[in-house]
Every structure is written in structure tokens, then in C-alpha cells.
Amino acid sequence: MNALLPLPMSVEAATFAATLDGLDVGLYLVASDARLVHANTAGQAILDACNVLLEIRGHLMACDPSVSQTLRQVFAASRHGDPALRAGGGAIPMIGLDGQRYVAHALPLVSGRRRGAGAAYSAVAALFVRKATLTIPPHSEALRNTFKLTPTELRVLLAIVELGNIPEVAAALGVAGSTVRTHVRHLFEKTGASRQADFVKLVAGYATPLRDIGGSR
Numbered sequence: 001m002n003a004l005l006p007l008p009m010s011v012e013a014a015t016f017a018a019t020l021d022g023l024d025v026g027l028y029l030v031a032s033d034a035r036l037v038h039a040n041t042a043g044q045a046i047l048d049a050c051n052v053l054l055e056i057r058g059h060l061m062a063c064d065p066s067v068s069q070t071l072r073q074v075f076a077a078s079r080h081g082d083p084a085l086r087a088g089g090g091a092i093p094m095i096g097l098d099g100q101r102y103v104a105h106a107l108p109l110v111s112g113r114r115r116g117a118g119a120a121y122s123a124v125a126a127l128f129v130r131k132a133t134l135t136i137p138p139h140s141e142a143l144r145n146t147f148k149l150t151p152t153e154l155r156v157l158l159a160i161v162e163l164g165n166i167p168e169v170a171a172a173l174g175v176a177g178s179t180v181r182t183h184v185r186h187l188f189e190k191t192g193a194s195r196q197a198d199f200v201k202l203v204a205g206y207a208t209p210l211r212d213i214g215g216s217r
Helices: 011-021 041-049 065-080 082-087 114-121 140-147 151-163 166-173 177-191 197-205
Strands: 026-030 036-039 053-056 059-062 091-095 101-108 125-131
Touching (some): 036 041, 059 065, 091 166
Antiparallel strands (some): 026 036, 026 125
């Protein structure tokens, strides 16, 4: 769905729309009744694939009915601002029809400077959707052997680096947040890291500088 605005588009709104289209994650501006107001370029590509999200009669829905219900509840709660969404846990796990995992996050647009962005599009929430690839690169074997990580610990480590926090990792892996926290605690003990941000430096240190040569031709 392209940017069909109910209000005349100002220069500021046009700039905002162009910025959204530059994002490499799917982004949807949605009304409280799940009406899809705007999808950026990456978001439209996800809709066109009909794999995880759909636009049906102008409304944003998921291929999985249970996820659709969760999304409707989140959009409705967006009218009440940030606290309502924070209570929902933030990360929404989704699995495509092809088995690929996705993670969605909703941001309410009804408070502070976000209110202006939402008003320009008659939207109360922005939904960010990205594919959770969670691939294990070749150099990870050395990382696993050095710190004697289990396969699951390695996957959690790489997921933390890719996705950024425990709720997202739990959603992407389809496990409880408490399970991820247990693995993260073991990772701290085995690697000597003191915070999750240290994992990024750790993984980067084991990345081979030759990995892109074959694909740079």
C-alpha cells in the first residue's frame, strides 16, 4: 500500500516518507483498528510476498490468525501510549509460511514528537518487521571451540549480536526470555564478558577478513 494520506502532504511529511522508504526493515504505519495507512518499500515487499503479513481490505493482518489477534490488540493499545505497549512485552514473533522467522516491534505514535508523525498519517502505531536470519557464519566454529560453547549457546550469542536484546532473541528463537537469560549468564561466565555489548566485539574479533573476497568481484 503506498502513502495515501488522508491529509495534504506537507514538505516535512514528504521528507519523513522518503526516510521511511530508505529503511531496510519493513515499517507500517497503522491506525488503532489495524487499518494500514502507509507501508515503506521494504514493508510493501513483505506484503507482496504473502508469506507472513497480508493487507486484506485495507487492514494489516498476519498469515497466522493468532498473530493477527496479537497485532490487533497491540494497535488498539497504542491509543493509550507507550506504557500499554511496554506491558505487552515488545517483541512479537512471527513465522512465515516458508518457515522463516520474523520479529515485529510496535512503537506508539501518540506521545511527544511521535504524535506529529502519526497525525500526518492518521496512524497511532508504527510496526517494524524484520527477518531473523540467525545464520551461523563459518568463523563461528573457532569461537565455539575457544570458549567451549554449546551449539545453543553459540546461537544465542550470535542472535544477541544480530538482534540486540533478550526479548528479540527469545521471540526469534521461539523460546522463553528466561531461557535466553540463562544462556546469556553462561556466556558471561565462559567468555568473561561483563555486558551484552561486549559480545559484539567478541564476535567481530573472530570474523575473518577474507569472508567478502569471493563476493566482491
